Amino acid sequence: MIKESQRHVDDAVFKQVVDAGDYYLGKVNAGQTFRILDLEGNQAADTLFFSAANPAERYSATDTIREQGNVYLTAGSVLRSNENHPMLEIVADTCGRHDTLGGACASESNTVRYDLEKRCMHACRDSWMLAIAERPEFGLSKRDITHNINFFMNVPITEEGGLTFADGISGAGKYVELTALMDVLVLISNCPQLNNPCNAYNPTPIEFLVWDAPNGV
Amino acid sequence: MQGYNTEISPGGHWSLELRRGTQLTLTDIAGGGNCGMLFYNPRNLLERYNAPDTLKCQHTFKLTAGHCLYSDMGRIFASVTADTFGWHDTVCGNANAQHVASKWGARDYQHHRNDWHQNGYDAFLVELAKYGLGAADMAANINWFSKVATDAEGNLCLTSPSPAGSSVTLRVEMDTLVLLHACPHPLSDATTYPRKAIGLGLATAAPVGEDDLCLNHCDENRRGFANNALYHLGA
Numbered sequence A: 001m002i003k004e005s006q007r008h009v010d011d012a013v014f015k016q017v018v019d020a021g022d023y024y025l026g027k028v029n030a031g032q033t034f035r036i037l038d039l040e041g042n043q044a045a046d047t048l049f050f051s052a053a054n055p056a057e058r059y060s061a062t063d064t065i066r067e068q069g070n071v072y073l074t075a076g077s078v079l080r081s082n083e084n085h086p087m088l089e090i091v092a093d094t095c096g097r098h099d100t101l102g103g104a105c106a107s108e109s110n111t112v113r114y115d116l117e118k119r120c121m122h123a124c125r126d127s128w129m130l131a132i133a134e135r136p137e138f139g140l141s142k143r144d145i146t147h148n149i150n151f152f153m154n155v156p157i158t159e160e161g162g163l164t165f166a167d168g169i170s171g172a173g174k175y176v177e178l179t180a181l182m183d184v185l186v187l188i189s190n191c192p193q194l195n196n197p198c199n200a201y202n203p204t205p206i207e208f209l210v211w212d213a214p215n216g217v
Numbered sequence B: 001m002q003g004y005n006t007e008i009s010p011g012g013h014w015s016l017e018l019r020r021g022t023q024l025t026l027t028d029i030a031g032g033g034n035c036g037m038l039f040y041n042p043r044n045l046l047e048r049y050n051a052p053d054t055l056k057c058q059h060t061f062k063l064t065a066g067h068c069l070y071s072d073m074g075r076i077f078a079s080v081t082a083d084t085f086g087w088h089d090t091v092c093g094n095a096n097a098q099h100v101a102s103k104w105g106a107r108d109y110q111h112h113r114n115d116w117h118q119n120g121y122d123a124f125l126v127e128l129a130k131y132g133l134g135a136a137d138m139a140a141n142i143n144w145f146s147k148v149a150t151d152a153e154g155n156l157c158l159t160s161p162s163p164a165g166s167s168v169t170l171r172v173e174m175d176t177l178v179l180l181h182a183c184p185h186p187l188s189d190a191t192t193y194p195r196k197a198i199g200l201g202l203a204t205a206a207p208v209g210e211d212d213l214c215l216n217h218c219d220e221n222r223r224g225f226a227n228n229a230l231y232h233l234g235a
Ligand SMILES: [Zn+2]
Pocket: A044, A046, A104, A105, A106, A123, A124, A125, A190, A191, A192, A193
C-alpha cells in the first residue's frame, strides 16, 4: 500500500548516508520514527530489529507474517518479536511491498546460489558479523542474527509455490518509514550483492533519518 | 540396531542427534497433522536450519521431494528423498500458548494430563533447553504436513489437510541435532484442538547415487552437496 509521509527532512534529528557494503547499528526510542530512503533505487536494505532492553527479543519474520496473515510488508504492517510483541509499525511506504522471506545474502549461501568460489565476495551477513564484533556495547552475538526484512526487495510467490526474485519495484527517492513501539536497536546491512540482477549488479547508498515523536513523547 | 520406529504423541516433542547417513521417515498417521522441525549442528549450535536460504537457494516457497534443507553456513542438514503430500510450510512458525488458549481453550497438565493443549513454541523451548539453547535460538521452523499457500496479494491460507498415512522421508547429510513436535499448525482453524500423533521411523539411508533426486534437483543443490563433501573431507 502506497502511503506518503507528512514528515519534512529538515525536521529530522538524525541523518546518515549508509553506503552499499556498510552497516548501520543504532538505537531508536519508542515513539521515534525513522525513514530508510532508497537514494538511487533498487537497493536492498537487509534489516534486523532487537529490543534495546533485551536483545534476545528480536524481529521475527514468522510471528509477523503469521499475525498479519500475509507474507509481504507495507504501510500498516506491525513488525512482531519472537515473543509475539509489537515492535514497530510501518507508517509510510512509497514502494508498496517489502520482502521478509528471502533472508540476507551470506558468503556461505553465495557459494550455493552462484558459484563455489564466490564466497569471498562481500555479503550482508558478513556486514552483520562485523557490526556485532565492532560494537560489543550493544550485546549482540551470532545467535541474534536471524531471519530479517529486505526493505525494497520484491520476492513474489507463484501459484505453484515457487519463489521468484522479480525486478525491484523501488526507485530513486522511494522510502519506508517505521515508528518504534518499544526502544529498539536497528541493524541494517546495506546490501553489497554484486551477483543479483535485481539491483542491476550495482549496489547503491541508502539514507537513514530519524524524527522525534510529534509532542516529544 | 536395524532401525527404530516410534510415535510422537499428540502435542508431544522429541529430539535426537542423528548421524549423517540416517534416514528419517515421518508419517501423519490420522491425517490433518502437523510436525514442527528444527535442525542444529551439534558441534556448533550456532549453525542452524535457515528457512530463507532453503527457499531462496531452490526458488521455492514450499518444501517437497528433491529439496535440500540448508543451514546458515551453506551446508545441507538433510534432503527430502520422498514425499507423498507435496507441499510443506516453513514460514509460519509455531502457535504459542495464547493462540492455543484463544482457539481451543487453556488446558493444563495438572487437570488434563496428556490431554492438555501443548503448543509448538513451548514444545521447542523444552527441547532447546536440553542443549543449552533458548528462545533466542529458535529459528523459523518447518511444519511438515501443513500446506500454506498465498494469493496474489500474499495472503496466507492453510489448505488441503494431509491425507491419513501421508509420509515424508529425509536423508540426514551431516550429523544433525533434530528437534520436533506434534503440535497444531499456527494457522489451524480446526474446531477442536487437533490431537494428531506423528509416526517416526529411523533407518540407515541408501548411499547418495549420481542419479540422486536431491543432488540433481538444481545446480544449487549440487553445490550444497559439494560444501558438505568439503565439511566431511578426511572423515
Ligand atoms: Zn545482501
